[in-house]
Amino acid sequence: MSSPAPTAVVTAPVQASLAAGPAAITIDALGKRFGAGPLVLDDINLSIEAGQFVCLLGASGCGKSTLLNIIAGLEKPTEGAVTVASGKAAVMFQDAALFPWLTAGRNVELALKLRGVPRKERRTEALELLDLVNLADAADKRPHELSGGMRQRVALARSLAQDRKVLLMDEPFAALDAITRDLLHEELERVWRQTGRTIVFVTHNVREAARLGQRILLMSSRPGRIVNEWTIADTGSRRIESPEVARLGDEITDQLREEIRRNAA
Amino acid sequence: MPLDTETATDKVHDPGHDELRRLEAGLDSLQAVPETPRGAFRRTLDGVVPPVLLLIALVAAWQVYIVTVKPRPDLIPGPLDVFGALASAWNSDRLQLAVTTSLERGGLGFLIAVAIGTPIGLLLAECRPVRRAVGPLLSGLQVLPSVAWVPAAIIWFGLTDATVYFVILMGAVPSIANGLVSGVDQIPPQLRRVGTVLGASRFEMATLVVLPAALPGYFSGLKQGWAFAWRSLMAAEIITQGGTIGFGLGSMLDQSRVLADLSGVLATILVILFVGILVELVVFAPIERRLLRRRGLMAAGLR
Numbered sequence: 087m088s089s090p091a092p093t094a095v096v097t098a099p100v101q102a103s104l105a106a107g108p109a110a111i112t113i114d115a116l117g118k119r120f121g122a123g124p125l126v127l128d129d130i131n132l133s134i135e136a137g138q139f140v141c142l143l144g145a146s147g148c149g150k151s152t153l154l155n156i157i158a159g160l161e162k163p164t165e166g167a168v169t170v171a172s173g174k175a176a177v178m179f180q181d182a183a184l185f186p187w188l189t190a191g192r193n194v195e196l197a198l199k200l201r202g203v204p205r206k207e208r209r210t211e212a213l214e215l216l217d218l219v220n221l222a223d224a225a226d227k228r229p230h231e232l233s234g235g236m237r238q239r240v241a242l243a244r245s246l247a248q249d250r251k252v253l254l255m256d257e258p259f260a261a262l263d264a265i266t267r268d269l270l271h272e273e274l275e276r277v278w279r280q281t282g283r284t285i286v287f288v289t290h291n292v293r294e295a296a297r298l299g300q301r302i303l304l305m306s307s308r309p310g311r312i313v314n315e316w317t318i319a320d321t322g323s324r325r326i327e328s329p330e331v332a333r334l335g336d337e338i339t340d341q342l343r344e345e346i347r348r349n350a351a
Numbered sequence: 352m353p354l355d356t357e358t359a360t361d362k363v364h365d366p367g368h369d370e371l372r373r374l375e376a377g378l379d380s381l382q383a384v385p386e387t388p389r390g391a392f393r394r395t396l397d398g399v400v401p402p403v404l405l406l407i408a409l410v411a412a413w414q415v416y417i418v419t420v421k422p423r424p425d426l427i428p429g430p431l432d433v434f435g436a437l438a439s440a441w442n443s444d445r446l447q448l449a450v451t452t453s454l455e456r457g458g459l460g461f462l463i464a465v466a467i468g469t470p471i472g473l474l475l476a477e478c479r480p481v482r483r484a485v486g487p488l489l490s491g492l493q494v495l496p497s498v499a500w501v502p503a504a505i506i507w508f509g510l511t512d513a514t515v516y517f518v519i520l521m522g523a524v525p526s527i528a529n530g531l532v533s534g535v536d537q538i539p540p541q542l543r544r545v546g547t548v549l550g551a552s553r554f555e556m557a558t559l560v561v562l563p564a565a566l567p568g569y570f571s572g573l574k575q576g577w578a579f580a581w582r583s584l585m586a587a588e589i590i591t592q593g594g595t596i597g598f599g600l601g602s603m604l605d606q607s608r609v610l611a612d613l614s615g616v617l618a619t620i621l622v623i624l625f626v627g628i629l630v631e632l633v634v635f636a637p638i639e640r641r642l643l644r645r646r647g648l649m650a651a652g653l654r
Contacts, residue, residue, distance in 0.1 A: 158548065160544060160547065160548070174550070176548070177548040179541060179544070179545075181541055183539070183541040183542055183544070183545045185542065185545075185560070185563070185564070186646040186647065186648075187563045187564070187566065187645060187646055196549070196559065197549050199559075200549045200550050200551055200555060200559075201549075201550065220371075220372050220375045220376065221379075224379075228645060228646070228647060229647070230646065230647020230648075231383075231647070233378075233379065233382030233383065234382075235378065235379075235382065236379055236382070244549075248548075248549065248550070265378065266378060266382075269371070269374060269375055269378060272371055273371065273375070276368065276371070
């Protein structure tokens with residue numbers, strides 16, 4: 087089903103301890119500035135293992151969304167290179183950005199159509215994908231009839247419809263209420279375990295990162311650099327209220343604040 | 352073999368997942384926006400009753416003025432005089448002829464304007480250099496009263512229907528093209544990005560994303576285009592008479608003026624007004640309501 091993968095072999099200075107499995111995303115000495123502006127991203131080196139759930143955490147304006155857009159191919163790096171082993175990546179934004187003139191089902195079907203799935207199979211496959219996010223009943227509803235959380239789930243189904251091995255998510259739950267967000271964390275984790283996608287999840291919410299990530303990367307601001315990272319042993323699902331998430335969250339928050347303070351002067 | 356499929360479905364049915372499903376379903380139903388659509392009958396009633404009441408009140412006030420002040424009937428005719436003029440125009444078949452001629456011209460002219468204005472609008476919206484060059488000219492043409500083209504059109508095409516159509520096109524095409532341009536401009540950039548992310552080609556982007564997304568703006572351009580077409584048509588018909596030009600509402604209006612028949616003039620104005628309202632109600636309003644409701648853009652009061 088997946089498109090032929092142009093497996094570009096990039097000999098990147100991989101951070102030794104981390105790349106245990108095959109790298110799904112390799113970022114090599116990446117730098118980015120917009121026009122003649124200041125450096126937004128500086129010397130990012132990163133190797134993300136296939137099937138890993140990575141959270142990219144940082145304060146507003148640290149360039150984490152820019153980094154995601156570069157990985158997605160929506161923006162070009164100023165220097166360095168990004169290689170996505172499986173070709174292109176699927177992307178999900180903070181705003182569900184469903185097409186308002188199409189029903190939820192048709193939105194998913196459009197992604198299938200652009201992927202080249204034959205017409206006859208689209209309807210069934212779209213329903214299966216919607217069922218995966220527990221929205222099979224809402225297939226005939228239009229985006230404005232859905233709640234924010236439901237729209238975001240349709241957007242998730244749509245990005246899964248792209249059938250790309252890598253899923254990039256740009257603060258997808260930031261605009262949702264806490265109860266809905268909590269459920270969507272569970273939903274996303276389940277989908278991740280079921281589909282084996284590599285996920286890069288951008289957030290400014292420390293607890294969210296600690297709840298979801300297998301690996302958390304903390305970015306500094308101006309210029310954006312990766313300053314620290316945490317790897318969490320995968321011992322199954324953890325709740326956002328659990329003491330381990332709280333402890334990890336506290337630790338990350340302290341570091342994050344330290345980074346923000348450095349911008350005061 | 353059937354056992355295999357059993358286990359495949361079984362995998363999905365772990366209790367934790369079921370619990371999450373029920374939790375989500377509960378939250379979904381809590382957050383669902385209940386929509387109570389009013390019936391077609393009720394909607395029609397709500398739409399028709401207030402304007403009809405206003406009409407009755409206006410005519411009554413007019414009649415009261417005639418009865419109490421008693422103005423000269425050749426300067427201020429009463430509602431009954433106007434109605435009489437309407438009836439006599441109907442009986443002599445002039446009214447039917449004028450309405451069908453004008454509607455035919457207006458409709459055909461409008462369709463030609465759509466066929467010309469749409470590609471121009473698309474070109475302007477998607478091609479920056481063309482837009483920078485042609486954009487100001489097109490906005491200018493939209494402001495220029497198309498009746499100003501009548502003298503030139505008469506010199507070019509003589510007293511033929513071509514003159515009338517030319518004036519209609521000069522009125523309607525800029526509105527339609529500009530409507531499409533603003534429709535495209537108002538597309539949230541995020542929708543295009545989604546198109547890119549989903550791997551849409553340039554053609555797919557235009558047909559599957561840009562055009563449907565621009566539809567509300569395009570449609571209001573069409574509405575405005577029709578209004579301009581209808582106005583331009585009336586102006587052209589009033590000014591250009593004779594030759595091979597058929598008898599339209601504008602011609603009827605001018606004929607009544609020549610005869611100093613104010614009742615006839617007012618009757619014709621009312622007919623022109625009502626034709627405009629009718630086209631809006633029968634053609635544009637239902638399409639617009641459908642278009643906006645499907646996208647959730649309808650204000651609550653209009654549902």
